Amino acid sequence: MPAPPIDARSQNAHVLGVEPCGEDGVLLRIKPLEPADPLRAGRFFMLRSLDDTAPSIPRPFSVYRQYDDGSIEFLIKVMGPGTRALAGSPPGTELVCVGPLGNGFPEFEADVPRVMVAGGIGSAPFYMAIQQALEGSHGAKVEPEDLTLIYGGRQAGFLYDLEAFMELGVRVLAATDDGSVGFHGNVLDCLRKQWDAGNLPETVHLLTCGxxxxxxxxxxxxxxxxxxxxxxxxxxxxxxxxxxxxxxxVTRPDGPLGAWPVAKACVDGPVFSTSAIEF
Structure with missing residues (x-):
């Protein structure tokens, strides 16, 4: 069985702030007692509130941003008692955090444009992925024109922190089911339309979360x-x-994880090549 990452640790963290984000999301910023080293985009932490009314099982959240002061920010969709407890944490509240966990995004070929396709809260791992691609901090540096984010949601309020993505300077295409922002339709139709219009090269690397x-x-x-x-x-x-x-x-027998009939998203992923797993 694959082991957890060697840099993972369980510790307490203090809440620095919680900001509303979109229709039902928040940006939760915490500072672990022992800050993590620079993180690869796509890795995650397990977070749990110490509130007596909160569930005892932690929840996994992709790292949204990492700051120079050692603090980490998470984009969280408020869905149940666990996320409500985290979203309602005032500054100074202690949380339990376990991480960093998972593999994160791999280093990609420098000369192939990347298209990221996100749905709703699935945009969370892509903010840092874009930052790191532009900086070349994990792999080769990528020019802004070679990075595209297609971001979809039911309506405008479910495109969390859209303005922050647009400020990164890469191509951002919004798509909403009701047409309230950007393309009227889903992300796949938006992607196909870009190809049909010649706005995307035929050969790209696709990354998706949602x-x-x-x-x-x-x-x-x-x-x-x-x-x-x-x-x-x-x-x-x-x-x-x-x-x-x-x-x-379940893994694909002919894929890179074929020796393992079953993979675990937490230690083998959460990022997988689609050649490795069965959908």
Missing amino acids: PEPMMEAVAHEAAAKNLKCWVSLETYMGCGVGICNGCSL
């Missing part, structure tokens, strides 16, 4: 065009360190 049907559709589109594609899975986890088996998924 609802599973959306990721599956993007993966199938990539397969049809013989493109490399990676998914960052939004999987429920109980432990984050490979013990509980709550995030198991």
Whole structure:
């Protein structure tokens, strides 16, 4: 069984602030007692409130931003008692955080443009991914014109922190089901329209995170065009360190994880090549 990352640790952290974000999200900024080294985009932490009314099982959250002062920010969709407890934490509140966990995005080929396809809260791992691509801090430096984010949601309020993504200086295309912002339709239709209009090169690397049907559709589109594609899975986890088996998924026998019939999103992922897993 693969082991958790050697830099992972369990410790307490203090809440620095919580800001509303979008229709039902927050930006939670915390400072662990022992700050993490610079993190690769796509890695995550397990967070749990110490409030007596909060669930005892932690929740996994992708790192949204990492700051020079050692603090870390998470983009969180408020859905149930666990996320409500985190979202309601006043400054100074102590949380339990376990991490950094997971593999993060790999180093990509420098000369192939990247298209990131996000749905709703699935934009969370892409802010740092874009930052690091522009800086060349994890792999080769990428020019802004070679990075595209297609970001979809049901309506404008579910495009969390859209303005911050636009300020990064890369191409950002919004898509909403109701047409309230950007393209009227889903992200896959938006992606296809860009190809049809000649606005995207035929050969790109696709990265996607969001609802599973959306990721599956993007993966199938990539397969049809013989493109490399990676998914960052939004999987429920109980432990984050490979013990509980709550995030198991089936691998492809002919893929890079074929020796393992079952992979665990927490230690083998959460980022997978679509050649490695079954959808």
